Amino acid sequence: MTQELGHLRRKLLGSAHGQVLELGVGAGANFPVYPQGVELTAVDFSPAMLEKAKTAGNRLYGLNITYIEGDVDRLVLPEQSFDTVVSTLSLCAYRNPENVLHNLNRWCKPGGQILLMEHGLSSNKAIALAQNILDPLAYRIAGCHHNRDIMGLIQASPLRIVKAEHYMSGMLHLVWCLPAADGKTPLE
Numbered sequence: 001m002t003q004e005l006g007h008l009r010r011k012l013l014g015s016a017h018g019q020v021l022e023l024g025v026g027a028g029a030n031f032p033v034y035p036q037g038v039e040l041t042a043v044d045f046s047p048a049m050l051e052k053a054k055t056a057g058n059r060l061y062g063l064n065i066t067y068i069e070g071d072v073d074r075l076v077l078p079e080q081s082f083d084t085v086v087s088t089l090s091l092c093a094y095r096n097p098e099n100v101l102h103n104l105n106r107w108c109k110p111g112g113q114i115l116l117m118e119h120g121l122s123s124n125k126a127i128a129l130a131q132n133i134l135d136p137l138a139y140r141i142a143g144c145h146h147n148r149d150i151m152g153l154i155q156a157s158p159l160r161i162v163k164a165e166h167y168m169s170g171m172l173h174l175v176w177c178l179p180a181a182d183g184k185t186p187l188e
Helices: 002-013 047-060 097-107 125-142 150-156
Strands: 019-023 039-044 064-069 082-088 108-119 160-167 172-178
Touching: 002 082, 002 108, 002 172, 019 097, 039 047, 047 064, 082 097, 097 108, 097 150, 108 150, 150 160, 150 172
Parallel strands: 019 039, 019 082, 039 064, 082 108
Antiparallel strands: 108 172, 160 172
16 A cells, blocks of 8 residues: 555656645655655644654755644645645645635646645445445544545635546545636635
8 A cells, every 4th residue: 555655646746846835744755756856845733743754854855845834724825836736645634625725726826736645535335435434433533534525625626627546446536736727716
């Protein structure tokens, strides 16, 4: 599983360029797959995870990284500041994923890209039923909702889907997006 996720991370993040914003950076699992030369801003709410990310990013991979400790649900960043915005395996944890997707659109420069690797409700009905039943327990244990309709959330957001691939019985999604043409969201 870890090897497969590494392959999918490389596939998705190989096109990252310029000023990159990564939300929910955790311990820096994406660091080894970023192309050289990116300038990364890494955000996480956990100081312990940011410390692990700092060790990995600075020492092992030689990336130019700025670290921000903050709750993505409440994060304020300059609009249209990043060439690439990345979220991997984090939409499941946000209190308001719709708002986070709107912010991804705001933070991405016109002509930039939003790269998502997210997990959610399976397209397999039996697996989806189990996910729905087990979601309250999964959230208490891991802080993660396993039954979110990730593709539905993205389709309802201002992001424009360029390409989407689905893996693991439709539970894991790689999605390449563009920001709304005018950089604005329907809420504005």
